[in-house]
Amino acid sequence: MNLTISPCPNDTFAYHALVHGLVSGAPQVTAHYADVDVTNNLALTADLDVVKVSYAALPWLLDRYQLLPCGGALGRGCGPLVVTASEVTSLEGLRVAVPGDRTTAYLLMRLWAASGGGTPASVEVVPFAAIMPAVAAGRYDAGLVIHEARFTFERHGLRALVDLGEWWERDTGLPIPLGAILMRRGFGERDRVAGWVRASVEAAFRDPAASQNYVLAHAQEMEPAVVAQHIALYVNDFTLDLGAEGYGAVEALLGRAAKEGLVPALPAGALS
Structure with missing residues (x-):
């Protein structure tokens, strides 16, 4: 097998x-x-x-x-985050790095964006391990991070714009x-x-x-x-x-x- x-x-x-x-x-x-x-x-x-x-x-x-x-x-409590290096309040007009175009993380981000989170100017698929360094270096305005990044994003000088897992759970009551x-x-x-x-x-x-x-x-x-x-x-x-x-x-x-x-x-x- x-x-x-x-x-x-x-x-x-x-x-x-x-x-x-x-x-x-x-x-x-x-x-x-x-x-x-x-x-x-x-x-x-x-x-x-x-x-x-x-x-x-x-x-x-x-x-x-x-x-x-x-x-x-x-x-529960394990959702992806959208992180940024600056204090922004939405994705409107931002350049966003995502870990895949058919990932659950990206789908959640698109659902959140459709509910009022803003429309990005561009979205690019980037290997997930490279997303936080790229956002910290200014190559992207925001990054969609998964896996262990939820424990380490602050080390890169980044802040969480939204915890998509919290948003999903609050909105639906579901895991x-x-x-x-x-x-x-x-x-x-x-x-x-x-x-x-x-x-x-x-x-x-x-x-x-x-x-x-x-x-x-x-x-x-x-x-x-x-x-x-x-x-x-x-x-x-x-x-x-x-x-x-x-x-x-x-x-x-x-x-x-x-x-x-x-x-x-x-x-x-x-x-x-």
Whole structure:
């Protein structure tokens, strides 16, 4: 089985057991690592058995893939931020760097902008690790940041214009759907594959120390304290099972985005 995930601590923590052959009954796994903007586009054409993508990319992918009910990133207090180097009150007329054009972060930013956050003059896709330095250097007026950047943006002399997760939760009362796990249609039986993924997450919770070396090896020079914060924020009960609340959050995000004309509408039952 090929498994395509990000090198971020939440993914390596959750998938350590599966990647290392520690899940009973699971096949041998070949792991590939790429930023989520890469996987969003790679999933369109490559034959990926199990892949991590943005929930915002689902409308373009569910003809080839099924959503698994576990293994992803969804929660509260974990949303993306729009950061700036100067005191501005909206995105109106700004040059904005974003981590991907089909990321949940960008979709949330567009929904917030449509609700009164202002219309940027331009938007450019930039690797997420390069966004904060570029904004601090003045190459962009604002940056949309994800992952561990919510813990470190102030070190770059930046301020938060808006916490899009707080805005979403306040507006909807729902958690934020960030990263989804998809299985290629025809690869196998959905519940069985989901069982392997869930077992890997359960193993991570039982013995958090077991994955430490693996996580740090892929953590892109992140400080151990930031790694721990990252895992605590993005790996939670929703990683074990989306449940009714998780599915409701996904439907709300993509339904609202479809009404705004930002994504294609999903057909009934597409998430099941």
